[in-house]
Amino acid sequence: MRDGIAILGMGCRYPGGAHSPEALWELVCAGRNGISDRRRLGRPAGVLDDLAGFDAAFFGIASGEAAEMDPAQRLLLEVTFEAIERAGLDLDALSGTATGVYLGLAISDYGRRHLLAPSGPLTPWSGTGTFLSVAAGRIAYLLGTHGPAISVDTACSSSLVSLHLAASALRAGECDLALAGGVNVVLSARVTAWLASLGALSERGQSRPFDASADGYVRGEGAGMVVLRRLSDAIADGDPILAVIAGSAVNQDGRTNGLTAPSGAAQQAVIRAALRSAGLQPGDISYVETHGTGTPLGDPVEIGALRAVYGEIDHPLGLGAVKGNLGHTETAAGVAGVIKAVEALQRGIWPPIAGLSAPNPRLGALGPLVLPTEPIPWPGDSPRVAAVSAFGMSGTNAHLILSAPPPRPAPGAVEAPAWGEG
Incomplete structure (x- = not known):
């Protein structure tokens, strides 16, 4: 019997004061965004307020x-x-x-500035x-842990890939507990200018996923971590269970119209693979937290892939796009979607998509x-099951299936299998 993976705890720092899962939810449900006109990058961005603040003594550092640590490392310690x-x-x-x-996590703007400086x-x-x-x-050093400790860079899908790897390692018995997530700190105006040269960034300085006026994304900073354990172990020990990872999958675009161009066929394939991993059908899903960048090319491709997989289901399928609230937090985007979906x-509740007023007509029916x-x-009274997507400009895609936690059995009762255990 396949064991689900329990999410026991979450921590985060995201723009707009979303410094906890609850604060992130408040931001999302209100339809607000944390994008500011601060010009650290020469254009609007979703930036964190206090990258310098860090209680080194608490961590024994x-x-x-x-003072020599990348702010990304400091943020990771805090949210972990x-x-x-x-x-x-x-x-x-x-x-x-x-x-x-x-x-x-990916390129260290801080490291490029600091370590590679000519003097x-x-x-x-x-x-x-x-x-x-x-x-x-x-993190492993400070905690004294002996499981795998791995940094992953697949661009925008990095943190969701890290959750997939952690869940796979737990199922394989490579570890008994896992800490998984990602971080993104944006310090380089030059990298931002490069992304703008690709046409990825919004000239209006707004992230508006799936909207008719969407013209790209706004860069965002953030960090998010989750604590994972095999569901059977979590139930046996009475751990608090926030949600269950029922299945997940990772794949690659391969050859497309361009190295960074999305592949609708690969997106369909990774969604179907994640459903098979969870032992579920498209009709079992009722909410998808999308990649949702707000780019003129990416949004229609993603909707087309979702329509191909879910177009025949007999109930509404809610979509979400947290980038409308935070900007694109890149290597920390996937875990932001997971925290929101949990x-x-x-x-x-299906929360609103911030910045959406009229759907892009190129999305089609x-x-x-x-x-x-x-x-x-x-809607409905069937078990709540959601999915989260993250598609990297590297071509590496990830899709993860989440279910609500199983009910606690009454004393002496025989427990029925939960989602992700069948």
């Missing part, structure tokens, strides 16, 4: 070493420890355990504070697909 505490776990008790760490002093911490590989290793499952412009109560 010397002030000199902390918060997720562990929210899961009701003792930080000290993790020492010596087979706990894995799986992180999605300036180098210290023993100059490399460890900026290397992407060390980000995962540092909150939606728990609260029984939506069929059962619903683009909410206001909060909608989750």
